[in-house]
Amino acid sequence: MSSVRVFAPAKINLFLHVVGRRPDGYHLLETAFRMLAHGDWITLTRREDGAIHRTSTLAGVAEESDLVVRAARLMQTRTNSRFGVDIAVEKKLPMGGGLGGGSSDAASVMLGLNRLWGLGIGRETLQQWGLTLGADVPFFLFGQSAFAQGVGEKLQPLSLPPACYVVVEPPVAVPTGQIFTADDLTRDTEPTIIARFPELPTRNDLELVARRLFPEVDAAIEMLGAFGEARMSGSGSSVFLRCADASEARKLVAKLPSGTQAWIAESLDRHPLFDWADSDQ
Numbered sequence: 001m002s003s004v005r006v007f008a009p010a011k012i013n014l015f016l017h018v019v020g021r022r023p024d025g026y027h028l029l030e031t032a033f034r035m036l037a038h039g040d041w042i043t044l045t046r047r048e049d050g051a052i053h054r055t056s057t058l059a060g061v062a063e064e065s066d067l068v069v070r071a072a073r074l075m076q077t078r079t080n081s082r083f084g085v086d087i088a089v090e091k092k093l094p095m096g097g098g099l100g101g102g103s104s105d106a107a108s109v110m111l112g113l114n115r116l117w118g119l120g121i122g123r124e125t126l127q128q129w130g131l132t133l134g135a136d137v138p139f140f141l142f143g144q145s146a147f148a149q150g151v152g153e154k155l156q157p158l159s160l161p162p163a164c165y166v167v168v169e170p171p172v173a174v175p176t177g178q179i180f181t182a183d184d185l186t187r188d189t190e191p192t193i194i195a196r197f198p199e200l201p202t203r204n205d206l207e208l209v210a211r212r213l214f215p216e217v218d219a220a221i222e223m224l225g226a227f228g229e230a231r232m233s234g235s236g237s238s239v240f241l242r243c244a245d246a247s248e249a250r251k252l253v254a255k256l257p258s259g260t261q262a263w264i265a266e267s268l269d270r271h272p273l274f275d276w277a278d279s280d281q
């Protein structure tokens with residue numbers, strides 16, 4: 001095998017509570033992550049000369065700072081692999097959309113190279129390495145619905161019934177750092193107890209700040225909220241709503257104003273590359 005085409009799913013945060021702040025300024029979170037069957041596609045072609053290249057373009061992101069290239073370099077450095085790779089990304093997920101697109105791309109490259117370069121690295125090791133690329137990367141490597149603590153790296157499996165979601169992408173990219181540094185962000189939500197989720201009331205603590213700073217997010221929550229409990233994912237901008245089934249989701253999307261960027265996706269219980277990580281000894 002010298003070439004693989006791999007999927008990089010979106011994630012949504014079913015809730016997101018900010019429960020504290022670390023001395024380095026990073027925030028302690030409690031969140032429930034779930035993957036969706038909608039995402040980017042990445043083709044990895046092994047190179048024998050050790051070079052790592054991105055062969056597609058991504059507006060505003062230079063090759064060396066692209067998370068797919070950084071993920072490949074990380075795998076090469078940590079394992080001393082003699083192989084290289086050409087990476088082509090078919091980008092479907094918006095940047096600054098709160099759907100973890102960049103993190104998911106990075107995780108799929110790590111899993112893809114684990115197989116393409118014959119590395120056999122264990123899942124927990126990959127999760128530790130992945131955290132250096134972004135807070136959401138360990139979740140995608142974990143590969144199943146999860147309750148997360150810390151900055152998102154302490155993960156426990158979460159059993160959730162299958163569900164269908166409508167996701168609206170407002171026409172704006174939200175910089176995550178701008179939301180976390182806002183003066184009016186509340187940082188003292190009581191820690192929740194995983195055993196009591198989903199009975200306990202939850203919310204996304206980043207939502208109020210994002211709505212204030214980005215009117216497009218506010219408008220999307222108002223629009224989708226007319227049909228049920230619409231919620232923002234991550235630090236925004238995307239907004240999601242759970243529907244009873246795909247047929248209800250299609251009816252709902254048909255009622256949205258023309259020009260709305262919206263899609264429907266089923267939940268994904270297992271990452272398609274889950275088996276490409278070994279278990280740690």
Ligand SMILES: C[C@](O)(CO)[C@H](O)COP(=O)(O)OP(=O)(O)OC[C@H]1O[C@@H](n2ccc(N)nc2=O)[C@H](O)[C@@H]1O
Binds near residue numbers: 013016025135234
């Ligand atoms: C909000 C979430 O999407 C929830 O899943 C993630 O925690 C965000 O993860 P991410 O996009 O990978 O964020 P990063 O690129 O690591 O962080 C961007 C900036 O957001 C702030 N940040 C991020 C995560 C966190 N737990 N606390 C923070 O304060 C930091 O200022 C950081 O410099």
Ligand SMILES: Nc1ncnc2c1ncn2[C@@H]1O[C@H](COP(=O)(O)OP(=O)(O)OP(=O)(O)O)[C@@H](O)[C@H]1O
Binds near residue numbers: 096098100101234235
């Ligand atoms: N392959 C990549 N795909 C997307 N963004 C990338 C990639 N590589 C680097 N980036 C940078 O990372 C930033 C965050 O991108 P990403 O799509 O992960 O945001 P997000 O959907 O808001 O994620 P999160 O839910 O983690 O906040 C982008 O604005 C971009 O500058």
